[in-house]
Amino acid sequence: MEDRQIRPGTDGADDKAGEAKVDLIAVVVAVNDGEPCLLTIGEADTLPSGPFALEHRSPQSGLRGWVEQQTGHPLGYIEQLYTFADRDRVGTERQQRVISISYLALTRKEQATASCACGWHSWYEYFPWEDHRSGTPPEGLDILRARLVEWADAAGDPATQRERWQRVAIAFGIDERHWNEELTLQRYELLYEAALVEEASGGKATPPPAAVSGKAMVADHRRILATGVTRLRSKIKYRPVVFELMRPTFTLLQLQRTVEALAGRLIDKPNFRRLVEQQELVEETGDTSVDTGGRPAKLYRFRRAVLDERAFAGTKLPLSRA
Amino acid sequence: MEDRQIRPGTDGADDKAGEAKVDLIAVVVAVNDGEPCLLTIGEADTLPSGPFALEHRSPQSGLRGWVEQQTGHPLGYIEQLYTFADRDRVGTERQQRVISISYLALTRKEQATASCACGWHSWYEYFPWEDHRSGTPPEGLDILRARLVEWADAAGDPATQRERWQRVAIAFGIDERHWNEELTLQRYELLYEAALVEEASGGKATPPPAAVSGKAMVADHRRILATGVTRLRSKIKYRPVVFELMRPTFTLLQLQRTVEALAGRLIDKPNFRRLVEQQELVEETGDTSVDTGGRPAKLYRFRRAVLDERAFAGTKLPLSRA
DNA sequence: TCCCCTTATTGTCAGATCGAATATAATCGG
DNA sequence: CCGATTATATTCGATCTGACAATAAGGGGA
Numbered sequence: 039m040e041d042r043q044i045r046p047g048t049d050g051a052d053d054k055a056g057e058a059k060v061d062l063i064a065v066v067v068a069v070n071d072g073e074p075c076l077l078t079i080g081e082a083d084t085l086p087s088g089p090f091a092l093e094h095r096s097p098q099s100g101l102r103g104w105v106e107q108q109t110g111h112p113l114g115y116i117e118q119l120y121t122f123a124d125r126d127r128v129g130t131e132r133q134q135r136v137i138s139i140s141y142l143a144l145t146r147k148e149q150a151t152a153s154c155a156c157g158w159h160s161w162y163e164y165f166p167w168e169d170h171r172s173g174t175p176p177e178g179l180d181i182l183r184a185r186l187v188e189w190a191d192a193a194g195d196p197a198t199q200r201e202r203w204q205r206v207a208i209a210f211g212i213d214e215r216h217w218n219e220e221l222t223l224q225r226y227e228l229l230y231e232a233a234l235v236e237e238a239s240g241g242k243a244t245p246p247p248a249a250v251s252g253k254a255m256v257a258d259h260r261r262i263l264a265t266g267v268t269r270l271r272s273k274i275k276y277r278p279v280v281f282e283l284m285r286p287t288f289t290l291l292q293l294q295r296t297v298e299a300l301a302g303r304l305i306d307k308p309n310f311r312r313l314v315e316q317q318e319l320v321e322e323t324g325d326t327s328v329d330t331g332g333r334p335a336k337l338y339r340f341r342r343a344v345l346d347e348r349a350f351a352g353t354k355l356p357l358s359r360a
Numbered sequence: 361m362e363d364r365q366i367r368p369g370t371d372g373a374d375d376k377a378g379e380a381k382v383d384l385i386a387v388v389v390a391v392n393d394g395e396p397c398l399l400t401i402g403e404a405d406t407l408p409s410g411p412f413a414l415e416h417r418s419p420q421s422g423l424r425g426w427v428e429q430q431t432g433h434p435l436g437y438i439e440q441l442y443t444f445a446d447r448d449r450v451g452t453e454r455q456q457r458v459i460s461i462s463y464l465a466l467t468r469k470e471q472a473t474a475s476c477a478c479g480w481h482s483w484y485e486y487f488p489w490e491d492h493r494s495g496t497p498p499e500g501l502d503i504l505r506a507r508l509v510e511w512a513d514a515a516g517d518p519a520t521q522r523e524r525w526q527r528v529a530i531a532f533g534i535d536e537r538h539w540n541e542e543l544t545l546q547r548y549e550l551l552y553e554a555a556l557v558e559e560a561s562g563g564k565a566t567p568p569p570a571a572v573s574g575k576a577m578v579a580d581h582r583r584i585l586a587t588g589v590t591r592l593r594s595k596i597k598y599r600p601v602v603f604e605l606m607r608p609t610f611t612l613l614q615l616q617r618t619v620e621a622l623a624g625r626l627i628d629k630p631n632f633r634r635l636v637e638q639q640e641l642v643e644e645t646g647d648t649s650v651d652t653g654g655r656p657a658k659l660y661r662f663r664r665a666v667l668d669e670r671a672f673a674g675t676k677l678p679l680s681r682a
Numbered sequence: 683t684c685c686c687c688t689t690a691t692t693g694t695c696a697g698a699t700c701g702a703a704t705a706t707a708a709t710c711g712g
Numbered sequence: 713c714c715g716a717t718t719a720t721a722t723t724c725g726a727t728c729t730g731a732c733a734a735t736a737a738g739g740g741g742a
Binding site for chain 3: 071289311329331332333335336344
């Protein structure tokens, strides 16, 4: 237990251990016409990505380059999501590992310079069960719940049964529990484990139709997307990142619709206004919106100064507990 | 803008782009006798780490192996922290990039199997300004504040001056602002930017004495530690991770002291109890503690069941806003 | 012009939560 | 038996939250 090699960080250039192929990959999100959208490239459902090259000073800058090259979209806000590096995470033939450093990026659709081999897709195409904005749970959710309970029951021993059942109940809001929109990743992983999504089974089991279980993506991109959705849904609650997705000027209802699009649930209008205003996140422009019927709405802009004034860590924004 | 290579994730085995050296690195934390401690190896202040090798199924498992090998400590709870990959982040001679995937791990000191070339250090040795448990700010904080204001004033244009001053004021709680214990990383990065920590200046400027500016670490390990501290300080507020650091059985005061050690600030005792109890995080063992003077305290154990019962995302634990 | 429909904006109210402070209980050492 | 020490239980007011109600300001059609 003592004669092992002690490695102080930066030595050992002799062996090939630690060499690996490293990719940068982006979950680029915008909200277009009240729909939360994902930027994909090519025909298949693929996230923009590219190798992390030596000429890149930082992964962020490398990522900006790749995304702009592949989609024509300049990226604004970027944050690191997660590094995926499990050995068998891509259907690999070779004996080389692929490491993907993933990022969450926020933009607006209008910022594209040109159309290209890329496109926007509502992220609810990939996760139909996540959209609860209609007030009632989306169709198909009950099918998934039923199949998940089947899967739980199919476990060998009773302990595993109960444990599976518990996880399903929490993640999918069964048994008097409330729906928690932040559990997107957990839900996807359960569906994957239960082979209820296409990419999971390897053709063995038969998942529900795509209208219920959603569109699959290349490799593990859907998992990466789920990671991004989860992160964004939790982040909008304590950091004013929504504004990265808004036009320079907007009405409070537009802001609310954007938050609702991301969260996949409805918010009480007066309460939302109260929260936004008492936190002084926005200021009136003086103009009003030419709107679609009804009283004209005041236009607001984001008070960028709040980023300098406050430390957003543990504070609160819209959306509270159920 | 259109004729660029579209890379669907897993191709391009031809060029060496994307090849890099990948390390796994761990911030291993325990709380020993009320002090939050970091596990280091060797003589210098170095985090346990090792290359991510092909035989590792996942980075987590690789990390467990390296840490156990280098320190004799089995790891319990692990979570990914951040992937550091900037080109010049290590004083590099070669033209090869080093990517470090960092993890936060929680253990207890007693779980060591044998002593070895490793040791525990209070993390406040590295960040003396972070320990506010005495009620009053630690000595030296005012020195840092003063030097930071100097640095802000030294900026070229007034805009940069104000921007620097704002950041300093928020991070270090100047000007009526409250101390926010979650800003550890921001504080470290400001000190680095202002060349007030040893590893920053490259010998150019003269940082304050170590008693004020803290002990340096190898390469950028101190930044990685700061990332870990920040993560842990925010995480204890919404997930019951503290219990990973507790003995199987403990008194509520011990639990409180542990949280205080991590947060670097004092908590009101009755309120802490109320929070812990009403969330049903613990259950009585029936025994009481043979303690050091005063009425004996009931012993509790963590109710592991809560992990299955509740979805910890957005919920709350101890420590509230100031 | 007036009525009605739609959306915007403001206000109310009860319950939960939070921070602070107080009161009571149990043990130990003299 | 007293007082020092720590544990545990309670109270109170301020604030925050969620649900809901009420009023304001436009547009369109009768």
